[in-house]
Amino acid sequence: MSNSIYFDDTVVVITGVDSGTPGCKAAGRPRAADMEARARNLLETAECLFLEKGYSKVSLKMIAREAHVAVRTIYVKFSGKAGLFNAVLAAGRSRYFNIGDMGTDMRPLEQILSDFGLRYLRLVSMPKIVSLRRMVIAEAHTNPEMAITYNQAGPGQTKKFLIRFFERADIKINFQDDIPADTLAIHFLNCIQGDPEYSLLFEKKIEPTDTELQHKVTLGLNLFFNGTVR
Numbered sequence: 001m002s003n004s005i006y007f008d009d010t011v012v013v014i015t016g017v018d019s020g021t022p023g024c025k026a027a028g029r030p031r032a033a034d035m036e037a038r039a040r041n042l043l044e045t046a047e048c049l050f051l052e053k054g055y056s057k058v059s060l061k062m063i064a065r066e067a068h069v070a071v072r073t074i075y076v077k078f079s080g081k082a083g084l085f086n087a088v089l090a091a092g093r094s095r096y097f098n099i100g101d102m103g104t105d106m107r108p109l110e111q112i113l114s115d116f117g118l119r120y121l122r123l124v125s126m127p128k129i130v131s132l133r134r135m136v137i138a139e140a141h142t143n144p145e146m147a148i149t150y151n152q153a154g155p156g157q158t159k160k161f162l163i164r165f166f167e168r169a170d171i172k173i174n175f176q177d178d179i180p181a182d183t184l185a186i187h188f189l190n191c192i193q194g195d196p197e198y199s200l201l202f203e204k205k206i207e208p209t210d211t212e213l214q215h216k217v218t219l220g221l222n223l224f225f226n227g228t229v230r
Contacts, residue, residue, distance in 0.1 A: 040091075042067045042074070047088045051131050055085065055139050055146045082145050089153035097123045102165050109174055110221065112165075117192040117217035118210070120158070124193070125208055159185050175228050184228060192220035 045067040049058045060081055064071045078084040097119060105112050123129055132150075140147035162185035165171060175184060194216070208216075 038069065042069055043084075043088050043091050046084055047092070050085065050088065051128065051135065054135055055081075056143055060084070082149050085146060086149050086153050089150065093153065093157070096126070102161070103168070109171060110225070113188065113221060113224075114217055117220060118214055120189075121192060121208075121213045121217060122210070125213065127207060159189070162188060174230065176230055179228055187228065188224050191224040192217055194220060
């Protein structure tokens with residue numbers, strides 16, 4: 001017979017009727033590696049269910065059952081479904097779109113933006129991300145909390161990061177004085193995304209290759225620089 005108990009907000013399974021049963025081993029604190037694996041499994045399970053069924057049709061009970069955790073664990077760690085969704089987005093961003101080095105990157109401006117543009121287009125072209133964006137668009141009206149969470153953890157985060165980059169004194173000096181950093185950020189994203197983003201969202205297409213994406217980035221950068229540099 002096995003029983004489930006809560007330990008450090010994690011479900012731990014112990015064997016035996018009670019602690020006095022021969023061969024029964026008291027549950028100890030889960031190892032860090034085990035807890036990390038459980039947390040990763042929870043986020044991956046939630047991500048798969050959101051993409052498969054849609055945000056509104058997935059309950060915390062469903063996620064908990066598939067991930068083999070308690071609903072209480074999700075509430076304690078993420079404060080509910082919106083918090084869990086935010087964690088899923090943050091984990092995906094960290095895994096596929098690590099851009100933390102732009103703040104101190106001293107390479108030529110065009111090279112920095114070219115690298116950023118390619119990484120960004122790789123991200124938004126991934127079938128998983130395309131499916132996620134479709135889900136958000138479809139459910140934004142009925143689930144505004146989900147849409148706000150997505151924007152804050154996804155596109156909004158990217159925009160804020162680019163604004164900080166364009167506000168760098170050594171970067172700002174390259175552009176016309178009357179163009180604010182937030183305008184530069186939006187214009188840059190519009191130039192490198194263009195039609196490819198919309199064709200991916202609304203048409204059935206094969207995921208583009210790096211060569212195709214780099215070509216689009218190069219064209220987008222030329223358009224961006226032509227209207228913004230001194």
